[in-house]
Amino acid sequence: MRKPEADPEIEARRYGPIPDKIDPAIEALVDDIIGKVADKWTMLILEALHENGTLRYTELRRKVEGISQKMLTQTVRRMEEDGLVRRTVHxxxxxxxxxxxxxxxxxxSKAFCGVWIWAETHYDEIQQARQAFAAARSGEVHS
Incomplete structure (x- = not known):
C-alpha cells in the first residue's frame, strides 16, 4: 500500500484533548464503520482503489484476489451506501x-494506512509474540 499524506484535520484532533462526553450517535457510527471496514474485502477494495484510481468492475475483481463476484458486488454496494465509493454506469x-x-x-484509506504502517513497524515483535505463544501452547496439557 502506498503511504498517503496524513489528513491535517485528523492529525490536529488526534493530539488534542479527549472530549469529556462522547456523542452516542458518533459512537454508534464508529462501531458501524469499524464493523464494515474491518472486513477483509472492504480493506482490500479500499486499497485497490486507492492505489489504482478508477477501476472497471472486472479490473477491481482481478486486483482483489480471491473475492467472488457476489461478495464484490455486496461489498462495493455497502461502500457506496456509506459514501466511500462512487459507482458510474456507462x-x-x-x-x-x-x-x-x-x-x-x-x-x-489514509486513516487506515496507519494500521499498515503500524503492522510494518512492529512485524518482528508480532512474529516473536506469536512464536512464543505457539511454543507455550504446545507445552500445555490439553483437556
Missing amino acids: PIIPPHVDYTLTPLGDSL
Whole structure:
C-alpha cells in the first residue's frame, strides 16, 4: 500500500484533548464503520482503489484476489451506501461500470494506512509474540 499524506484535520484532533462526553450517535457510527471496514474485502477494495484510481468492475475483481463476484458486488454496494465509493454506469452495450473512491473514501484509506504502517513497524515483535505463544501452547496439557 502506498503511504498517503496524513489528513491535517485528523492529525490536529488526534493530539488534542479527549472530549469529556462522547456523542452516542458518533459512537454508534464508529462501531458501524469499524464493523464494515474491518472486513477483509472492504480493506482490500479500499486499497485497490486507492492505489489504482478508477477501476472497471472486472479490473477491481482481478486486483482483489480471491473475492467472488457476489461478495464484490455486496461489498462495493455497502461502500457506496456509506459514501466511500462512487459507482458510474456507462450506458453502452455491454454495460461498463467504474468504481472510484470518493473524497470520503480516500480520507478513510489514509486513516487506515496507519494500521499498515503500524503492522510494518512492529512485524518482528508480532512474529516473536506469536512464536512464543505457539511454543507455550504446545507445552500445555490439553483437556
